[in-house]
Structure formats: C-alpha cells, structure tokens
Amino acid sequence: MKQPELYVSASPHIHSGITVSSIIRDFIFALLPAVFAGWFFFGWLALKVVLISSAAAVLTEILWDKLIGRPIDISDGSALFTGLMLGLLLSNQVPWWIPALGAMVAIVAGKELFGGLGNHPFNSALVGWTFLAISYQDILENYPMPEPRFLLQAGESLAYPAIYTLKDSGVDAVVDVPWQDFILGNVPGEIGAICMVAILLGGAYLLYRRVITWHIPVCFIGTVWIFGYITSLIDPETYASGTFHVLAGWTLLGAFFLAPELGTAPVTPGGKIAYGIGCGLLTMIIRIWGMYMEGIPFAILLMNAVTPLLDKIRPKVVGRVREIA
Amino acid sequence: MKKGKKPKGIPLPSATISLPRPLKADIRPNKLVFPLTSRWGNLTPAVKSGDDISEGQLLAMDSRGVAPPIFSPCSGKVTGITPWTNFSGQDSPSIIIQCSSVPQHSTGAKLGVSWREMDIHTLIKKIHKSGIREADSYRWPLAWRLAQPGLPPVESEHNGPDISRPIDFLIINALDRQPGVFVRQAALGTMETEIADSISLLERVSGARNTVLAVWKDQYIPDSLETELGQRGINVAMCPNIYPIALEPLLIRYITGRDVPQPKGDPREVGVVVVDMVTALRVYRAVRDNQPATNILVQINAPAAGIDYQQWVPEGMLVSELLDQLPSRPKNTSKLLLGGPFLGFAQHTFDVPITGNVDSIIIQSLGEVSTFENRACINCGHCVKVCPMGLLPNDLSRLCEYGKFEAAEKNYLFYCIECGLCAYVCPAKRPMVHFIRFGKQEVERMRETSQ
Numbered sequence: 001m002k003q004p005e006l007y008v009s010a011s012p013h014i015h016s017g018i019t020v021s022s023i024i025r026d027f028i029f030a031l032l033p034a035v036f037a038g039w040f041f042f043g044w045l046a047l048k049v050v051l052i053s054s055a056a057a058v059l060t061e062i063l064w065d066k067l068i069g070r071p072i073d074i075s076d077g078s079a080l081f082t083g084l085m086l087g088l089l090l091s092n093q094v095p096w097w098i099p100a101l102g103a104m105v106a107i108v109a110g111k112e113l114f115g116g117l118g119n120h121p122f123n124s125a126l127v128g129w130t131f132l133a134i135s136y137q138d139i140l141e142n143y144p145m146p147e148p149r150f151l152l153q154a155g156e157s158l159a160y161p162a163i164y165t166l167k168d169s170g171v172d173a174v175v176d177v178p179w180q181d182f183i184l185g186n187v188p189g190e191i192g193a194i195c196m197v198a199i200l201l202g203g204a205y206l207l208y209r210r211v212i213t214w215h216i217p218v219c220f221i222g223t224v225w226i227f228g229y230i231t232s233l234i235d236p237e238t239y240a241s242g243t244f245h246v247l248a249g250w251t252l253l254g255a256f257f258l259a260p261e262l263g264t265a266p267v268t269p270g271g272k273i274a275y276g277i278g279c280g281l282l283t284m285i286i287r288i289w290g291m292y293m294e295g296i297p298f299a300i301l302l303m304n305a306v307t308p309l310l311d312k313i314r315p316k317v318v319g320r321v322r323e324i325a
Numbered sequence: 326m327k328k329g330k331k332p333k334g335i336p337l338p339s340a341t342i343s344l345p346r347p348l349k350a351d352i353r354p355n356k357l358v359f360p361l362t363s364r365w366g367n368l369t370p371a372v373k374s375g376d377d378i379s380e381g382q383l384l385a386m387d388s389r390g391v392a393p394p395i396f397s398p399c400s401g402k403v404t405g406i407t408p409w410t411n412f413s414g415q416d417s418p419s420i421i422i423q424c425s426s427v428p429q430h431s432t433g434a435k436l437g438v439s440w441r442e443m444d445i446h447t448l449i450k451k452i453h454k455s456g457i458r459e460a461d462s463y464r465w466p467l468a469w470r471l472a473q474p475g476l477p478p479v480e481s482e483h484n485g486p487d488i489s490r491p492i493d494f495l496i497i498n499a500l501d502r503q504p505g506v507f508v509r510q511a512a513l514g515t516m517e518t519e520i521a522d523s524i525s526l527l528e529r530v531s532g533a534r535n536t537v538l539a540v541w542k543d544q545y546i547p548d549s550l551e552t553e554l555g556q557r558g559i560n561v562a563m564c565p566n567i568y569p570i571a572l573e574p575l576l577i578r579y580i581t582g583r584d585v586p587q588p589k590g591d592p593r594e595v596g597v598v599v600v601d602m603v604t605a606l607r608v609y610r611a612v613r614d615n616q617p618a619t620n621i622l623v624q625i626n627a628p629a630a631g632i633d634y635q636q637w638v639p640e641g642m643l644v645s646e647l648l649d650q651l652p653s654r655p656k657n658t659s660k661l662l663l664g665g666p667f668l669g670f671a672q673h674t675f676d677v678p679i680t681g682n683v684d685s686i687i688i689q690s691l692g693e694v695s696t697f698e699n700r701a702c703i704n705c706g707h708c709v710k711v712c713p714m715g716l717l718p719n720d721l722s723r724l725c726e727y728g729k730f731e732a733a734e735k736n737y738l739f740y741c742i743e744c745g746l747c748a749y750v751c752p753a754k755r756p757m758v759h760f761i762r763f764g765k766q767e768v769e770r771m772r773e774t775s776q
Binding site: 005006007008009010011012013014015016018019020022023115116117118119213262263265266267268311314315316317318319320321 | 332335414504505574575578584585586587588590658659660661662666667668669670671672673674675687689693694695696697700701702703704705706707709710713714715716717719720737740743745746748749750751752753754756758759762
C-alpha cells in the first residue's frame, strides 16, 4: 500500500489567521474616515490627490520589483497604505505631480532601498512628505478654506492652519477658534489631518482590532498635552494650551497612524512608552522653538532613528536568576 | 496561598464545549514498537531478537537508573531491535514486538498490603519501576521529581537529579496544555473515583506540604470529588482559560508565585513538583494493581471527519493500527500531529509508535493545514505581546536565522519554552519555533565542539 502524503512542519500547527495583509487592510480601513473627511471639507480635489498618490505608490513598487528582478508582490497592500497616508498629508491644492513624486520617493527611498516592508528604519510616508516639504515648500503651503459639502457652514475663524497661525500671530489669534471647528475639522489644513472625529474613529478601530496598542498614542498625546499645559501655565501670553496642541495640526494623526507604523516603532512595552514620550517632547520643542511649523513629522522621524535603542528596554524575562557578579 | 501573575497568552475557548467520547471498542495491537532513546539517555535492551516474552516483562532499562524502564504490555515475540521512526520523526533503535495476545492487565501479583500501608521508599521505587513516561518535557522523570530528600527511587553511584530540597508544593495539573486537547478535562469528569486516591498517593510519596489540583475556572468537578478533595485537605486552584498557563513554569508561577530558574528549568530548585493528572491516575493504577503503567490515555481527533474519541491504548502501538480499528477511518489525512496543535510534532508516516509523551493524535485535513511562509520579519511586535516568558521572539528568530547564535544565547534563547505562540500570531507566518530550535541545537553543537 502506498503511504498517503503527509505534510511535515515545525510546531505550532495552527495559525491565528492574522497576516501582514490583514493588518495593513485594517490600517487602510482605519484611514477611510479621514479620506471621507477630506472629501467632505475639501471636495473632489482632495480625492484626486489621494488617488494619484496611492496609484503612484503601487506603480512604483511594481516597477521597482521588476527592476531588481524580485517577484511582484503588492498584495500585502503596504504600498497602497503608504500612498494613501502620504496623500492625506498634503493640501488639496497641490499640482498632480507632487503626490506622484512624493509617493515615488516614499516607496523607493523610504522603503525599498532598505529591503522592503519591515526593514525600513523611517516611516516611509513621512520620508516622501519630508522630501516634498523641503524641496517644494511654497507649493505645499497652499491651504484653502474648508468648504463643507452639507450641514455645516465653513468655519472662517482661521485663514491658515492653526499651527501656522499660532507661530505667525501668537496665542491671541487662536484662542477664539471654536473647539468644534477643530474637532470636526472645519479649519484650513491637510486633507487627512484636520478632522479629529475621523482620526479618532480610525484610531479606535486600530485599537479595537489590536493592530496597535495603547502605549504610543496615549504617551504621545499625553506628553503633548502636559507639555502644552505646563508652558501655558508659565506664560499664557506666549504659549498655547495643551488642548490646543492636541487638537491642532497632526497630533492625533501622528499618534495613531504615523508613529505606531509597523517596523519603525519599538515593539517592547517600555520602548513604546519611551518612544511616545519622545515623540511628544520633540513635537512640542519643534513647534514652540523650532523653525518648522509642524513638529510631528520631524519628531517621529527622529524617534524612528532611535527605535532600535528603545527596543533594549525589554520586558522582564520570566525565570531569570540574578547573575552573580 | 500566594497567587502569582497571569501569563500573557491567548484566550482559550470555554471548557463547556463537547468533550471527546470514550471509544468502546477493544483495541488490539498487532505490532508494538519501543524506541530505546529518551531525554535522559539511551536504554539498554533486556531482551534479544527472537525471544518469546510475556505480558509485563522487562524489555529495556537505563543502566544509570534515571530514565524509567520499558515493559511489554502484551505477550508475544521480539521480532527485531532495529531503527524505527519515533515521535520526533527520526529513526532510533527500537524494540519491535509481534503481539500474540490481547493485554489482560491481570499479570501483576497481588500486593499483600495496600499502598496506604506501604513505606514511602518502597512506593517511590515502585513508581520508578512502573516505567511511566509522561507527556510534556519535564526536567526529570516522575519518580525522581517526586522523591523526598534521602529517598532516591534507585540506589545508584551515578549522579542522579538533586533531590535534597524538600517539596513545598505538589501541583496536580488537570489542565489540558493546549487548545484542542481535552484529555484531562474529560478524565476529570469521568474517573473521579480514582482521582482523589491518586492524588493522595502522590502527596504521601512526595511528602509535600501543600497539594494543589489545578483546574480551569469553568471546569465541571463532580460534587463527590469536591467533597472528597476537601476532606483530604487538597486545594483546588481555578486557573484562567489562557494558553499557555498549563505549561510547567507558568503554572508554577501562577499558583505559587515562584519563578522556576531558567534555562535549567528544574522546579525542584524552588520546591515544586508538577504532575499531570492523567499521569497521577496511571501511576496510581500501576501501584494499586502492582503492574507496569503500559496504557496511555490519548485523544484521537480528526475535526474534518467529525472524529473525537478518547481511548486507553497500549504503549508502543502504531498510529496506523489504531486508525484501522476506529469505527470509520478518517479520509483526507494531510497532516498527522502527535502531541497537540501547539506543542506536537508533525509525522511523516502513520507507522509511528504511540509513546508516553503522546497525549493526543490530531489529523488535519488539507483545508486545516497551516503553512509557513518564511518571509522577512516586519517587526510588528505581535510576538513580543504574547510571549509568556517575556522574550523578544522577533530578535531571536532573526538572530538564529542569520546564524548569530551567541547573540541569541545572550538574548535568553534557552529561556524559550517553545510554546509556539509567537509563530501562532506571526502575521508574516515565520516558522519562529523552528528558528529557535535550530538556534538551540547549533549553540549546543558549539558547546560540544569547544569542550
């Protein structure tokens, strides 16, 4: 009798079913509310930017894989996610080639040159964004007023993104902005960064699906708030409040989507806490005393660079006997 | 009792799901195979090829007295001492027996006295001589773990395990170690009359100050057993439904709050012994009936075919023979697992003997087989989140993959208990346990060559 064929492998012999593609699919789902908010406030131009950036990222990955002779694998969706993320970091007024160029840089310089998903030290979407921000600052900094599709009146309390206004005109210019404008996203800004409700929805989904843990968002946002609270206590005439710093700009987007990106953030609980605190501190230092307007992208890129060090803060090993010196 | 920390891990399905049914049919072995290798050294055969043997006859023993001896479950003829595939998929020298009778379990000369009156030193020797082999990778064989200071199961000039520390805790583990295996839960519900006695026997032998029966927190315990345990002063510890809480170091940590020093992993160093409940039952029957413990309780599970039985089978029986004697033989057999979905070994043939370290036989159909991909680690940290030992499996797997074994060793490679959770959750489907085992093997090889 011929023996039937049997599979042989190392243990374990079952799998949770959570794969790289399912995780990235969760990240993409979590961004959809922000995409919707972008369309709601900035119209079809916003969708155009996001689509160009996503398509360019996927195409770049296909071309790169072809070029270096690797089997083409875009099925994990990581290129799509990077493109989508980058698109949401731009204003809807940018010309078509800006998201395309940014996405190409994000994929090639931000990810593939280091060996692809999981091996890149820096958040790839932020690498693309940084390239654009440094090379084409004037083109990027063109923020229209939001024009809500229905229900809402355009919030006209600010002419420029809140962080810019704070830097240029001081605290007095931002104290009168109604909180609901910040929370709903009825302020000038980038496509995906303005609407707190949408970002929080996505963040809650990520936490619920256990794709990210609480450590990074909580420590990041907490540090930003405490830093803002203390500085505004010291001199309320010069420094804006903690709540302002949490609601304005990219803080929530950074805390839920950019900082915890797989592969570029630490994996140990201690490392994540230190990373979140570091991101928060650097954000505030750059925002308050730096020459750049938004502190988030540079704070995250800098903390990405120390991620391997932060991973040395490891959990307690069970059963470790004290070594005798 | 001081409670320790709950380990990290994954939630288990509640124990109220259907348990394996006992198989009524009489199991008749034809050929029996006994590998002569063990974790504690090789055994020396006590028979030759061509010998006629009787039920309960000694087949092989360890000259150093550490590993338990092997006895024949039936009478028959030794047809050879040749290499045969064992549990771990390798060929090892084995005694092969052609059976001529159905095991009777009546050969043991009846004891003059009950085990209650027997002195402890005689009992511990009897436990060693029952030839019991257990599931789970314990540091030492049962008799050596249970032995009280000064009362070794075998008088030997060789250095056996250190038994100088008295036993504070005897933990009877009635938890099934991994999802999908229900041998102990099923036994606890059906064999309650013998359970209290088997625990008392081990308590007496070990001289333990505290005896704890570990059960799942939603485990059904018959009332009669509960009162019986209460009268004998045996504590019952309710454990949360988490895999891998039932593994030795984590169970000890949860129940006693003590950390077993790794990588040696000898719980005796902190005064604790863990004994599987089915093992307790087997050893109790062996001592009571004065015969070797040659029967193993296994679960036979083929989910796709709707087969889920539990059955006592003679040690050494081939899986293929057991499957032939089921009411219906499962079709679509793509993977054969001995020892459970997380900790077990996949077999390359059905002609593998069921040895003492097997508690479950699982047959997966093609649709149930999960495959590894071996793509690059994406550093997502899922494995760090679940590792019950507090290791960084992502680092370990990469270090072992790239041959940096010394660095892996410094990162607590040998603390890994191979529970398999890292590979279970790995989104990149990396064969984590495989990398870690490979790394351990390479480090051991380096140690041998450097000596």
